[in-house]
Amino acid sequence: MGMFYAYGGALIDENEIQAKTESGEFASFARSAMKAPADASIDFSTGRLTAADLRGPMVSPVATRTPFEAIGIGKPLTIEIRHIYTGRYPKRNLFHRSSDMIVTSAIKSSPVLSEASTAINMMRKDVCPRTGFSTPHADEFGTPVVFYTSALTQRNSSLTIKFGFDEFPGDELERFGQILADAAGMPLFAAAGLQLHGASAIAKLVGRLGESLFDRRAAFRATESITFARPGSTIPVANFALMMQDDEDERRILRTHVISGGRLVHAETNRPYDGDIPYVVISLDGRRNDELKHFMSESAVSVMLSDLTSGAGVDSAHMDELREAVAVYHDYRLRRRADRIADKMSHESPESYEGKRLAIEYSALVANINEAALKPIRVAEQNTPLFVNPVRHAA
Structure with missing residues (x-):
């Protein structure tokens, strides 16, 4: 199978990207684009990428x-x-x-x-x-x-x-x-x-x-x-x-x-x-x-x-109820993953590489939880991140 990425006027696959990276041609092109953008270009098997193509996130500068x-x-x-x-x-x-x-x-x-x-x-x-x-x-x-x-x-x-x-x-x-x-x-x-x-x-x-x-x-x-x-x-x-x-x-x-x-x-x-x-x-x-925003939960x-x-016969009304219950369970599983990440974060410095990586992963998991009652609350006054269940917290 083949997936080809658009690089300026060229369509290239992962193998060619890797080869150009290892040969240093990408690095050389980047240096040229900084010093003399009008002359900077890199040739691929199917076309050419110029500095002008990089104005904007890899799309035609229109x-x-x-x-x-x-x-x-x-x-x-x-x-x-x-x-x-x-x-x-x-x-x-x-x-x-x-x-x-x-x-x-x-x-x-x-x-x-x-x-x-x-x-x-x-x-x-x-x-x-x-x-x-x-x-x-x-x-x-x-x-x-x-x-x-x-x-x-x-x-x-x-x-x-x-x-x-x-x-x-x-x-x-x-x-x-x-x-x-x-x-x-x-x-x-x-x-x-x-x-x-x-x-x-x-x-x-x-x-x-x-x-x-x-x-x-x-x-x-x-x-x-x-x-x-x-x-x-x-x-x-x-x-x-x-x-x-x-x-x-x-x-x-x-x-x-x-x-x-x-x-x-x-x-x-x-x-x-x-x-x-x-x-x-x-x-x-x-x-x-x-x-x-519900795409991930619908798929799961x-x-x-x-x-x-x-193998079971389930009518439409009961299926809708079951579907809602399973959607909540999906959010619950995301919450449990987020809690495990939060526990790891408590043992890492927020400024360390691992601490920053865990923080990104934690925020991503929380962003995918749709049920408000299952979203964790971060207690800002704590020096170490603390996450609590909002239902218990309210009680």
């Missing part, structure tokens, strides 16, 4: 574009699908020139042995080969959001994006679309048992719809690591990134194409890529978005509910 905000441990992180191109898919036959399409994503932390919940992001009817789109149409259901956290705690994660095609009965797809609409801007989370958990609805989808969601032979499947604390790995930056499958033609495309406006275009003509190779462009950004709840309700 004043009308919203800049990316930095990402990292303890900071917000939003991952979105910015553009999908189907390439040679769906495969045509004598009777079908188009097919219905479903786009899914999944992200999980390392090390995690269990399978991550799948987020159902988009659905579209009558998709033809070589189709590209950036957002759902106004009359379609879906969301480009793949992941959001108010404060990142996952140091190493893996991201998978898939899309598949099939022919679905109209009423089945319409029913699914209504459930997705109820999620109010959030993707619909589904565990491997096909039990779908939306904001206020649950449905059991069977047959070919389920096969398209979870079949590992999907038309497009790309998995990449997003690592912030793995020795030897490249730390991601806030920017666009290109996800493609293993294909011998990938490198040839990258020599002639760049990401512009969130999609792949020819470097000289600015014409959108229209060949046979499918791809997905994602973005990573550190901007806070309170509308998505879907996995827990799948375990609790596996």
Whole structure:
């Protein structure tokens, strides 16, 4: 699989970033950019990065574009699908020139042995080969959001994006679309048992719809690591990134194409890529978005509910109650992790490296707790940080 980062006019992978770092070329470029920015540049296998490209957080220096905000441990992180191109898919036959399409994503932390919940992001009817789109149409259901956290705690994660095609009965797809609409801007989370958990609805989808969601032979499947604390790995930056499958033609495309406006275009003509190779462009950004503050808990709840309700018949009303209880339990687990970090902080100097690292991790955990009664209170008058349960404190 391949994920390629946009560095000026080049699209490069982690291996090339590592090679340029170890050779000292990045350091040399940085020095040149400080002394003589007009002449500073660094060449990659697919293009060139100049000092002008660094005006702003690694995006094209066009004043009308919203800049990316930095990402990292303890900071917000939003991952979105910015553009999908189907390439040679769906495969045509004598009777079908188009097919219905479903786009899914999944992200999980390392090390995690269990399978991550799948987020159902988009659905579209009558998709033809070589189709590209950036957002759902106004009359379609879906969301480009793949992941959001108010404060990142996952140091190493893996991201998978898939899309598949099939022919679905109209009423089945319409029913699914209504459930997705109820999620109010959030993707619909589904565990491997096909039990779908939306904001206020649950449905059991069977047959070919389920096969398209979870079949590992999907038309497009790309998995990449997003690592912030793995020795030897490249730390991601806030920017666009290109996800493609293993294909011998990938490198040839990258020599002639760049990401512009969130999609792949020819470097000289600015014409959108229209060949046979499918791809997905994602973005990573550190901007806070309170509308998505429940994203993490919704994802965790879907996995827990799948375990609790596996093989059991649970009606919608009872499922909503169970879902609320599991959401509180998820916050409780975050609180317990925060308390353990607080205990470690009490044995470290606030000015030490370890003390600062623990403080960032603690703040990130607390930021992801949605239930107010479970948020800890920091007693400012203590010399050593002290954290108490607000319910007991009030009593």
